[in-house]
Amino acid sequence: MPENKLRISLSEMTAGQDATVLAFQGGRMVNNRLVSLGFTPGVLVNMTQNYGRGPLIVTVRGTRVALGRGEAAKIIVERGSNE
Amino acid sequence: MSDCHENPAQTASHLAVLDVDAPLIALAGQPNMGKSTLFNLLTGLNQHVGNWPGKTVERREGHFNLDGRTFRLVDLPGTYSLTANSPEEVIAREFILCEQPSVVVAVVSAANLERSLYLVAELAALDATLVVALNMMDVAAQEGLHVEPQVLEAALGLPVVPMTASRAEGVRELLGVVQEVLNGKRTLGPRPPEVRADHREVLEKIEGLVAAYVPAPYPQSWVALKLLEGDTEVARTMQAALPSEIWESVQAVLRQHDDAFLAVASGRYEWIGRMLRAAVTRPKIGQIGLTERLDRWAAHPLWGLFILAGILGLVFGLTFTLGTPLQKWLDGQIVVPLAGLAAEGLAGAPSWLRGLVSNGLIGGVGSVLTFLPILVVFFAAFALLEDVGYMARAAYVMDNLMHLMGLHGKSFLPLFLGFGCNVPAIMGTRVIDSRPARLLTILIAPLVPCTARMAVVAFIAPAFFGANAIWVSWGLVLLSLLALISSGGLLNRVIFKGQRSAFIMEMPLYHIPNARTIALLVWQRSLSFVKKAGTTILAMSLLVWVSSYLPDGNLNTSFLARFGHFIEPVGRWMGLDWRLTVALLASFPAKENAIATLGVLFGNSPKAGLAGTLAASFSTASALSFLVVTMLFIPCMATVAVTKQETNSWGWTLLSVFLLLAISVAAGAGVYHLAVLLGQ
Numbered sequence: 038m039p040e041n042k043l044r045i046s047l048s049e050m051t052a053g054q055d056a057t058v059l060a061f062q063g064g065r066m067v068n069n070r071l072v073s074l075g076f077t078p079g080v081l082v083n084m085t086q087n088y089g090r091g092p093l094i095v096t097v098r099g100t101r102v103a104l105g106r107g108e109a110a111k112i113i114v115e116r117g118s119n120e
Numbered sequence: 121m122s123d124c125h126e127n128p129a130q131t132a133s134h135l136a137v138l139d140v141d142a143p144l145i146a147l148a149g150q151p152n153m154g155k156s157t158l159f160n161l162l163t164g165l166n167q168h169v170g171n172w173p174g175k176t177v178e179r180r181e182g183h184f185n186l187d188g189r190t191f192r193l194v195d196l197p198g199t200y201s202l203t204a205n206s207p208e209e210v211i212a213r214e215f216i217l218c219e220q221p222s223v224v225v226a227v228v229s230a231a232n233l234e235r236s237l238y239l240v241a242e243l244a245a246l247d248a249t250l251v252v253a254l255n256m257m258d259v260a261a262q263e264g265l266h267v268e269p270q271v272l273e274a275a276l277g278l279p280v281v282p283m284t285a286s287r288a289e290g291v292r293e294l295l296g297v298v299q300e301v302l303n304g305k306r307t308l309g310p311r312p313p314e315v316r317a318d319h320r321e322v323l324e325k326i327e328g329l330v331a332a333y334v335p336a337p338y339p340q341s342w343v344a345l346k347l348l349e350g351d352t353e354v355a356r357t358m359q360a361a362l363p364s365e366i367w368e369s370v371q372a373v374l375r376q377h378d379d380a381f382l383a384v385a386s387g388r389y390e391w392i393g394r395m396l397r398a399a400v401t402r403p404k405i406g407q408i409g410l411t412e413r414l415d416r417w418a419a420h421p422l423w424g425l426f427i428l429a430g431i432l433g434l435v436f437g438l439t440f441t442l443g444t445p446l447q448k449w450l451d452g453q454i455v456v457p458l459a460g461l462a463a464e465g466l467a468g469a470p471s472w473l474r475g476l477v478s479n480g481l482i483g484g485v486g487s488v489l490t491f492l493p494i495l496v497v498f499f500a501a502f503a504l505l506e507d508v509g510y511m512a513r514a515a516y517v518m519d520n521l522m523h524l525m526g527l528h529g530k531s532f533l534p535l536f537l538g539f540g541c542n543v544p545a546i547m548g549t550r551v552i553d554s555r556p557a558r559l560l561t562i563l564i565a566p567l568v569p570c571t572a573r574m575a576v577v578a579f580i581a582p583a584f585f586g587a588n589a590i591w592v593s594w595g596l597v598l599l600s601l602l603a604l605i606s607s608g609g610l611l612n613r614v615i616f617k618g619q620r621s622a623f624i625m626e627m628p629l630y631h632i633p634n635a636r637t638i639a640l641l642v643w644q645r646s647l648s649f650v651k652k653a654g655t656t657i658l659a660m661s662l663l664v665w666v667s668s669y670l671p672d673g674n675l676n677t678s679f680l681a682r683f684g685h686f687i688e689p690v691g692r693w694m695g696l697d698w699r700l701t702v703a704l705l706a707s708f709p710a711k712e713n714a715i716a717t718l719g720v721l722f723g724n725s726p727k728a729g730l731a732g733t734l735a736a737s738f739s740t741a742s743a744l745s746f747l748v749v750t751m752l753f754i755p756c757m758a759t760v761a762v763t764k765q766e767t768n769s770w771g772w773t774l775l776s777v778f779l780l781l782a783i784s785v786a787a788g789a790g791v792y793h794l795a796v797l798l799g800q
Contacts, residue, residue, distance in 0.1 A: 065350060066205060066553065067622045072385040073201035074626065075235050079386070085412070088421050092519040092529060094627060098234040098389075101411070103516045105528055105623030 043116055047095065048109035050084040056116035057081055058097075063111040071112070074102050082114065142183070142190040143302055144219065148212060149227030150239050151198035152509070152628035154255045156180075158227060158285040159195040160640050162295075169644055172197075172211050177550065186295050194221070200626075202242040203346070203381075204353035207550065216248050217337050223298050224248040230260035230267045230282070231629070233400060234392055240276070241388040244312035245342050251279045251301060253294055258284045259631065263409065265402055272399035277309040286634045313391030315348070319383035322373060323348055329370050333361045347374065349381045411629045415513065419627070424517035431510070435501040436597075439571075440590065443494030444578055450493070452729065455486035472669060479720055480665030485658050489650070494578065495540075495571050496646055502540055503641040507633040511536070512625060519623060525608030526616060527552075528623035531561045535604075538568030540645070542759040545570075546766055554621030560611055562763055563776050566755035567604040567783070569597055572711035576750050579715050583731035584743040592747070600751050603783055660709040664702075665720045680721075694749055694788035695742040695796070704749060709757045714750060741795035748791045752784035 050056055058080050061068045075098035076082070085101060086094040092105050104112075149155035159167070163182030172179045180195040196215060197208035204210050216224055226243055228236035243250055252272075260267055273280040279297045283290025300306045315323050327344035334340045335357070346354040347370065359367050374380070417423050459478040466474045505511055511533055519529035530551050538545030545565045552558040569577075577596055581589035667680040684698030691701035699721050706717040715730070722733045738746075754777050755763065764773040 063622070067624070069203055069205050069350070069381060070200075070553070070622070070624050072381060073203065073205075073238060074624065075238070075389070077386050077389055078382060080389070086415070086419060090520075091421055092516055092623060094415070094419065094516070099232050100235045101415075101627040101629075103512070103519075103529070103623065103625045103627050105519065108622050108624055 045114060045116070046110045047082070047084075047104070047112040047114050048087070048093065048106050050087060050095075050114065050116070052084050052087050054084050054116060055081060056084075056114035059113045059115050061112055063108065067108060067111075071108075075100055076102075076112065142192050143222040144192045144194065145298065146194045146196055146216060146219075146221040146224045147227060148196045148216070148224055148239065148243060149198060149253075150200050150236050152626060153198070153227045153229045153236055154285045155195065155198055155227040157634050157637050158225075158253065158255065158283075158291070159193065160636055161285055161288055161291055163193055165640075165643075167640075175207050175211060177207055177211055178547075186299070194219075199239070201238065202246075203349055204351050206553070210353055213246065216243070216246050220248075220337070222249065223251055223301055225251050225253050225294070225298065227253045227255050227285075229256040230254050231256045231263055231265060233267065233272075233396055234389075237392045237395060238388055240278075241313045241391055244278075244310050245339070245345060247339050247342075249301060249308065250310065251281065251294070251297055252276065253285075253290075254280050254282045255285050257282045257290070258287065259629065265400060268399050268401075272395060275395045275398045277311045279306055279308070286632070313388045315345070315380075315387040316383040316390065319348070319377065319380055319387075322377050322380065325373055326370060329366055329373070330358060330362065333358070333363075333366070335361055345384060348377065349384050350374070350378070409629075411627075414630055415627070418510070418513040419516050421517065421520070424513065428514050428517055431505070431514075435498065435505075436574075436593075438501060439494055439497045439574075440578065440593075443497040444582075446493035447490045447575075447578070450490040451486075455482060455490060456729065458482050458486065472673065475669060476662070476665060480662050481658075485654075485661055485716070492646060492649065494575055495649055496642055498540055498571050499642045499645045500638060502537070503638040504633055506641075507637050509628045509630045512627050515625060516627065521605075524605060525560065525564070526612035527557055527561060527608070528621065530623060530625055531557060534561060535565060535568050538565050538570060539574075540571055541649075542566050542568065542570050542755060543762050546759060546762045549766065552621065556616045557621040559767060559772060560608065560616055562767060562772070563611060563779060564604050564608045566759055566763075566776065566780055567600055567607065567752065569600045569751050570711065572756070573751055575712055576707075576714045577747055579731060580734065580743060580747060583735040584738075584740055592744075596747055596751050599748065599787070603752060603787065607779065607783065660706060660713050661716050661720065664706050664713075664717050668720055690785070693792075694785065695739070695745045695792035696749070696788075697738075697742070700738070700742065700746050704746070704753060707750065707756070708754060711750070711756050741792055744795050745788045745792035749784045749788035752780060752787050754780050754784070 044059065045056075047056070047058075058076055058078055060078060061071060061076075063071075080097060083096045084093070085096050090106070092103050093109055094101055094103050095109070096102075147155055147159055159180060159182070162184045164184075166184060167180060167182030170179050170181075171177065177197050182193050184191055184193060194215065196212040199206070199209045199212050202209055202213045215221075224243060226240045228240060240250070240252060254267065254269055254272065257267070267282070269280045269282040279301060281290060281294040281297050283294055285291065297306070301308070314320065323344055326347055327340055330343060330347070331340050334343045338357075343354055343358065347358065358370070362370065418427055459482040462482055463474055463478040466477060505514075514536060515529035515532045517529075518532035522528050522531050531549070533551060534545045534548035537548050542565055545568060546562050549558045549561045549565070552561055574593070577593050581592045585592045664680065667683075668678045670679055672678075680702060681698065684702040687701055687705075688698045691697065691704075696704070699718070702721065703714045703717040707714040718734065719730050722730060722737075734743075754760075760773060760777060763776050764770065767773060
């Protein structure tokens, strides 16, 4: 079976989906804060709440973190296509 | 990074009265780990809340006795990491490096070890003597997590004490271990994390470059690590300490590795992962947690707003129904008879002394102190919401609305706090990461009606509007919020050109509130109010009374009356006579002074009480205008002072004052003329 992975931004994930963090495209300050809350490349995240507009809640390393839509759009994640 | 001895006051502070040889214990931990609960448990009322020198970050310190020995305890600010992202993080690490506490107790949550050990990983690099308080064992058990403290202890190489601070379990054991460490009965062998393998070489290179130049007391390896992480404070210090050619080569290395902070962080999480694999058994989680179930409603974009509005309504309803009758009772049964009693007791004394004591002192300060029950109810409600974990939800659901002003959800928290008092609200803007967003929040925060202003409203509205007072009060709150949103939106476009900052916030688990934590919070906030009543409000009451008595003992020809008449033309636009205008001006030192001043100006007549006298003296339109202006007027003295301190600029402070002056005069005049037009 060929590897069929999908690269999207965190803000495009729907509630309940899992994905792996690949990279950050935000500024240094924002990245440092994301890292101290547990977002590092390779970590598994689960979208807890995303209504398509406004802020969203994502669970990372057992912590629920609220992110603005703009911040979430700058986190690139990868998820398997079979989900 | 700053020079350790730049600020000698830091060590002396309020613990100076204690034995300086008393061991110094520091509490470190991330937010929402139960650190404050533990601090309160250990110190009780033997604590002092102040500021870190030169900063406006809250500093809590205290002492406790154990087996006849006194210990000093400092609660470090709650931070997720020790990288210089915020003043709190710098304070925490500078304290540990400079003050060298005998023991640093790192509070972690057993229910969330993966995240909370991140700070321990950072602390381990500071060469501090660490004891790990493994808190929230009860929450971990509820979630079906099995954590083995002994295994974690062996893996970390640090003493680990399981505890549940909210139930006061494990505190004795923690203190026992701290004493063993102090007495050298426990040897520590911490194994701090390393950076990810692919960056070890570059870290060594940097350490080799800076080694000879690192100023005391900073550990070399820590400085190298922080440089690799891109820490701005450490970079500044080392730029000053290093010869320029070496700094250039350090910079060159760092430029090639600008993503190194990820390698450092990944190294820490790998280290944490090893600890967890050893110490935690996590069964397959099938059930949906309480937090998730509650958040389906509380964090829902629509229902969440309804719930927030309901909670706000409940808090104010409670404040009015519980606090107001108590306030009236205190006023009628204590203050008025006391003033009468004083007048009788001083019957033989000169009339100025009688007036000073019964009207100036008891009438002024007494009236203000009767508001304490109202404040206590509000503080208790607020502390409860804070402790339960609801506040993060309020910020989350308000994010969209805050975007109207170019702010995000976090700005809502200080604004919400502003309903209690604007001073902590402006200090609370520290949670906002970008300076423009913070300045904007500071500018609009005084438009949030604080309890002092609500107290004025609660006093005057029933006198004029009877049963409709509650609706008038709600209308006034809505008007203030409308003014807040529209001026926020306008300022954002005009001054800040529509910038926006990042919204990143932890949503803590809901938990059962801790009575002790809430009680102490209410106690501290009430105490500061009583202190204010004893100082600025007292001084102002006396000043108002004296200027209403001099030069000839007749109010209508007094200095105060003359000044009131002088500025009356401005007051007239808003339908205010000289007495209401003077009351408004006297509210600058403290908003509650408005009533105290009216109390002095009208003299506390024992029968009708001040409220009745006021209702007989002014039209409804004037009363409404007075209420509107009071709600929106220049921030109180304390708020202006803290604005200057927080913005560190007179320009912004004056802008804040003039902004509110303009808004209040315009709104007051508008409301007055509208009310007259409607035949009130």
